Amino acid sequence: MRYDPTFYAGAAVHYRSGRPPYSPQLEALLAEELGLDGSGRLLDVGCGPGFLTVRLASLFEDAVGLDPDPAMIAEGRRAAEERAIANITWIQARAEALPAAAPGPYRLVTFGQSFYWTDEVPVAEAVYDMVEPGGALVLLGHHAAGRVVPPSPGPPRIPHDEIRELVRNYLGSTGRAGRSTPPVQALSLQDALARSRFGAPRVIFAPGVPDHVLDVEGVLSNYFSMSFAAPHLFGDRVGEFAGELRALLSGRSPAGLFWDWPGDTKVLLARK
Numbered sequence: 001m002r003y004d005p006t007f008y009a010g011a012a013v014h015y016r017s018g019r020p021p022y023s024p025q026l027e028a029l030l031a032e033e034l035g036l037d038g039s040g041r042l043l044d045v046g047c048g049p050g051f052l053t054v055r056l057a058s059l060f061e062d063a064v065g066l067d068p069d070p071a072m073i074a075e076g077r078r079a080a081e082e083r084a085i086a087n088i089t090w091i092q093a094r095a096e097a098l099p100a101a102a103p104g105p106y107r108l109v110t111f112g113q114s115f116y117w118t119d120e121v122p123v124a125e126a127v128y129d130m131v132e133p134g135g136a137l138v139l140l141g142h143h144a145a146g147r148v149v150p151p152s153p154g155p156p157r158i159p160h161d162e163i164r165e166l167v168r169n170y171l172g173s174t175g176r177a178g179r180s181t182p183p184v185q186a187l188s189l190q191d192a193l194a195r196s197r198f199g200a201p202r203v204i205f206a207p208g209v210p211d212h213v214l215d216v217e218g219v220l221s222n223y224f225s226m227s228f229a230a231p232h233l234f235g236d237r238v239g240e241f242a243g244e245l246r247a248l249l250s251g252r253s254p255a256g257l258f259w260d261w262p263g264d265t266k267v268l269l270a271r272k
């Protein structure tokens with residue numbers, strides 16, 4: 001897949017405030033599954049602003065966050081500094097530059113909603129050689145379909161259908177990513193791993209955050225953090241779009257708060 005540096009142009013500053021967190025039980029689940037004890041190394045590929053890198057770093061001696069987008073890397077570095085986490089190295093590179101960009105060995109290699117941006121099977125093959133025996137590759141994402149929806153903590157849900165319609169009004173009905181369209185996923189994540197030496201992964205669900213609440217600016221950031229609605233795509237109409245979205249949201253929640261249910265955290269775990 002051809003990387004386009006504008007995939008997430010302008011999105012990095014919105015990512016931490018806009019995106020829902022992964023399951024609060026993620027650290028415990030991975031520690032238990034993989035026997036993590038503070039030794040070994042972590043590589044977080046397509047780390048974005050370091051959601052996972054920062055959360056998992058304390059389970060390892062050293063961690064590496066790797067992403068081709070320099071603004072994402074800058075956000076990750078800033079988040080680690082704010083939390084006084086000193087064992088993370090940040091590397092600006094594509095997954096396809098592995099292993100040279102961040103040589104192993106690693107106990108765990110993670111991809112949080114980033115594997116589908118890469119040349120999946122060759123990348124999994126490269127990672128296989130970088131993981132120590134007994135180590136693992138883990139793909140993470142939010143998964144709502146078929147999961148039990150928790151009760152709302154009060155505020156209405158984000159009106160995603162209406163917002164997507166508004167995005168389409170500005171950007172057209174063909175999904176956008178950078179200067180082109182999003183990557184076509186020829187294989188499911190499971191099937192891509194099954195075609196590598198890792199083989200088919202185990203699928204584990206960790207309970208998602210049931211009460212993630214955002215204000216209007218948070219919902220705006222949620223959309224600006226996504227490649228299909230990244231700020232640069234709106235060109236000089238970005239302010240107009242933001243104004244329309246704020247107006248739409250103010251009519252949907254008098255308190256200006258919205259509930260976000262991204263689903264449970266789906267963990268695809270492939271051992272070496």
Ligand SMILES: C[S@@+](CC[C@H](N)C(=O)[O-])C[C@H]1O[C@@H](n2cnc3c(N)ncnc32)[C@H](O)[C@@H]1O
Pocket residue numbers: 003007008019045046047048049050051052066067068069072093094095096111112113114117118119
């Ligand atoms: C949806 S974000 C995920 C960020 C973070 N891992 C998380 O879980 O929140 C996808 C990330 O993949 C990165 N990315 C895109 N193409 C990539 C590639 N070829 N190799 C590595 N990362 C890539 C993007 O720059 C972006 O930061």
